[in-house]
Amino acid sequence: MFLNHFKMKAQPFAERVAPEAFWRDPRIDEGLARLRYLAHDATVGLLTGPSGVGKSALVQAFLNELSGPRWEVIYVHLTHLPSAGLLKLLVSRLDEPPRRGKDRLFRQILDRADRAEGTMVIVIDEAHLLDHDALTDLRLLVSSAVEAPPLKLLLVGQDPLRQTLRQSQHGALLSRMRVRYLLRPLEVSETASYIDFQLKYAGASHRLFDEEAKRMIHEYSGGMPRMINNLATASLIQAMAKDTDRVSEGVVSETVREFQCV
Ligand SMILES: Nc1ncnc2c1ncn2[C@@H]1O[C@H](COP(=O)(O)OP(=O)(O)OP(=O)(O)O)[C@@H](O)[C@H]1O
Numbered sequence: 001m002f003l004n005h006f007k008m009k010a011q012p013f014a015e016r017v018a019p020e021a022f023w024r025d026p027r028i029d030e031g032l033a034r035l036r037y038l039a040h041d042a043t044v045g046l047l048t049g050p051s052g053v054g055k056s057a058l059v060q061a062f063l064n065e066l067s068g069p070r071w072e073v074i075y076v077h078l079t080h081l082p083s084a085g086l087l088k089l090l091v092s093r094l095d096e097p098p099r100r101g102k103d104r105l106f107r108q109i110l111d112r113a114d115r116a117e118g119t120m121v122i123v124i125d126e127a128h129l130l131d132h133d134a135l136t137d138l139r140l141l142v143s144s145a146v147e148a149p150p151l152k153l154l155l156v157g158q159d160p161l162r163q164t165l166r167q168s169q170h171g172a173l174l175s176r177m178r179v180r181y182l183l184r185p186l187e188v189s190e191t192a193s194y195i196d197f198q199l200k201y202a203g204a205s206h207r208l209f210d211e212e213a214k215r216m217i218h219e220y221s222g223g224m225p226r227m228i229n230n231l232a233t234a235s236l237i238q239a240m241a242k243d244t245d246r247v248s249e250g251v252v253s254e255t256v257r258e259f260q261c262v
């Protein structure tokens with residue numbers, strides 16, 4: 001919409017992150033290092049962080065690395081289901097008709113993982129919405145006493161997931177989580193670099209946003225990329241409406257006011 005006004009060649013601050021628009025910083029590198037370790041040498045991993053911090057974007061970048069016959073990846077985010085429903089969803093993602101009964105569903109997943117040409121990696125996004133039974137069933141999938149589990153499990157969720165896992169009934173699952181990563185929000189200088197990166201990706205100058213404007217976006221977003229995107233986009237629309245080619249602190253404060261109304 002504002003691409004012509006600012007002479008941009010691609011949409012900055014987009015919700016869906018194209019691989020070329022994926023921003024990497026030390027937080028992301030640390031997260032990827034842990035996820036790679038999980039894929040190669042561990043069994044269960046945990047990735048947590050507040051809403052909009054970039055967990056799903058990080059997982060997507062990780063899964064992009066796991067292409068080819070060495071890996072069989074199942075990614076699900078529709079987790080607000082009773083436990084049997086979750087197991088059925090996993091089976092249907094394997095393109096198999098789910099059998100009746102939880103025990104058969106377990107067997108179906110484990111047999112398929114055994115037969116798979118590559119390593120099966122199950123990623124459950126929005127895992128803070130899983131109920132206690134579902135967490136217990138996922139633990140059973142990866143905890144055979146006699147043989148190494150034929151699959152890897154990654155739980156991705158918002159901060160309440162950590163509190164849930166600390167409850168004693170989930171001790172057996174938590175203790176199996178050799179890989180744990182908490183994705184933190186951006187610092188003020190990182191927010192400015194993130195905005196500059198998005199502008200560069202769009203083919204615009206980093207000077208399009210004043211330094212004070214970037215600082216104000218940081219302050220109101222708390223360094224969460226989703227909120228930075230929302231505020232930056234609203235500021236670009238506002239600057240276009242005012243027929244100016246710069247995003248100043250004043251423009252950002254006008255958009256912040258709108259965001260504070262709801
Ligand atoms: N590394 C990144 N590079 C580019 N854009 C990013 C990055 N991280 C996050 N974003 C942007 O921020 C938005 C929110 O990120 P994401 O959906 O990954 O958050 P989340 O932590 O999974 O949030 P939720 O807990 O609500 O699902 C993304 O839609 C994307 O636009």
Ligand SMILES: [Mg+2]
Pocket residue numbers: 055056057125126
């Ligand atoms: Mg997410």
